[in-house]
Amino acid sequence: MKKKILISDIARDLGVSVTTVSFILNGKAKEKRISEGLTKRVLDYVQKVGYKPNELAKSLRTGKTKIIGLIIEDISNPFFANIARLIEAKAYSKGYRIIYCSTDNQPEKTIELIQLFRDRHVDGYIITPSEGVKDTIQSLVSSQLPVVLFDRYIPGLNTSYVVSDNIKGAYDATAHLAQQGYKRIALVTLYSSQTQMRDRMDGYMRAIDTYKLQPYVKKVNMGDDEETTISSFSAFLADQEPDAVFFATNYLAIIGLKALKQHRVSMPAVASYDDHTLFKLFTPTITAVSQPIEGIADELINTLLNQLDGNAKENRQVVLPSTLIIRESSRARTSSTGN
């Protein structure tokens, strides 16, 4: 149907040189002082025949693809999905396209994806680094490629990043539970030394210190199947009998809620880092630390575009505040429940 039409075709048809057409097409008509008339004639003709330059050839020639690679932990987590959507929209308006992939937080997959994006010559990278990818990211940075990390960063690696204030967010949630009268406040987190997890633990511990409580920490394995995690968590509940539980991520909270629902133990107070649609609909509604999604997306794309434009003197390291959203699940502890 559509015969592929080339820049040389349109040059020939119009009796001008390809250079002229190329200049006009790339908005250099003014700069190269090409006549208004000709410019318009070319543009109109291009429009008419529906000429589209071969982006592959263009990229090969210029070394630019106008593509940003977005490598995130899990596209099916609403937190990441929403950030992805926002970034996509913002990048789009700046003439960049996004291609994204999920890592499932697996180092091998992350490394492979970064390699894939390198092969495809993406212009810049936005990454939620999993553990064990320090070298790979390092090599990106050393190759002068624009990179900005988010949700977590890599200690000892000087890159740009955008994260939320995990310490304060976790502190606020824990302190809130303490203020509501809960005494045995547990933290449910992952076996993970990633910065966001470490910081949430830190925030939790600081609040525990402030209120002179005892810590109860349950760690679970990211990779385990849901059944295993549920029963392990249930065992923890039975064993430690916390009267409040703070989940370090929304997917941990969801698994926890499943466990609570299944095992019909008496419901402790609950709070979670990261918000989720479910939290507004669960009975009771769930208190959560909400990250500033829009702000994170803004900072990410601005930081990256800055680097892409070459205006990046230094790396930007942004920490944005989270907000505690208080819902039913952290209602003040009733005396009847206590002793």
Next chain:
Amino acid sequence: MKKKILISDIARDLGVSVTTVSFILNGKAKEKRISEGLTKRVLDYVQKVGYKPNELAKSLRTGKTKIIGLIIEDISNPFFANIARLIEAKAYSKGYRIIYCSTDNQPEKTIELIQLFRDRHVDGYIITPSEGVKDTIQSLVSSQLPVVLFDRYIPGLNTSYVVSDNIKGAYDATAHLAQQGYKRIALVTLYSSQTQMRDRMDGYMRAIDTYKLQPYVKKVNMGDDEETTISSFSAFLADQEPDAVFFATNYLAIIGLKALKQHRVSMPAVASYDDHTLFKLFTPTITAVSQPIEGIADELINTLLNQLDGNAKENRQVVLPSTLIIRESSRARTSSTGN
């Protein structure tokens, strides 16, 4: 850090021609009868210096990118997100990469994305078509590009597609509600003439016919903000007083549940097309028609790979069965509720 190394570099270093290296790299050593020894020597060297061919140049030359474009309605909907993940994994194992984007079901965005992918010369397309993109898809097909639609298809356009049995799924859910003793069973759906919506309506109506009930249909606008939809739905509930509601999609159900939760009307029985994590956690748990996600992903990728390999005599149009998952929200109607 990494000096970009070219095929000519490795040819020079090894004292052979680029042709030889290229042949070896592309697995044509045997075919071209290049000595085992040389083949190994080249491969080892390539390995050692970490040579990576420039995929851009390769694509420009061969006209193949080994990339599949995945254009879906909404990556933040778990149904689509999960399918995307499965497709990604399967494509990956066949040497294809996936790049995906969301359309928000907007025709303009869909058309733009298809154009973008065309510009990037993706080898094949998997698309959830929004309304009003018939011509664009047509032009893809006419240009002999491998395309397979899913979740819905475009009537009057002969393409491959993979959908679930929407009529039967909706029929089953509605019939189930009827069998449980509900009399005023409402359907909540979108203003949309897309095939999946039309078919779900159809299935609902057939069940209504079978059980000699009256239909109650509420249509809402996809584009409206949540508030508007909630109040419009609440008005419908107050006005029509259905004793059971069947939602045509999971996001409609979620909005509906929010409305029910907010307005504290007496809870009707509820069922939804498409499952969702939330449905297992809501109180009551929500009955849902679950689509065979794995099966859909399998069929999609197989159909597309078939076309990519050129073994596609004809278009494949696959309809997969859905499964009704009965949960608490459709418990038999109690006499106390009735009259």
Next chain:
DNA sequence: CTGAAAGCGCTAACAT
């Protein structure tokens, strides 16, 4: 078995 060379479609010095 291996090498020379012609492009894939485009951009941008360089020349005019």
Next chain:
DNA sequence: ATGTTAGCGCTTTCAG
């Protein structure tokens, strides 16, 4: 102001 032309890095025909 516009045309000529040399590549970007790779694959692949055609000759040895």
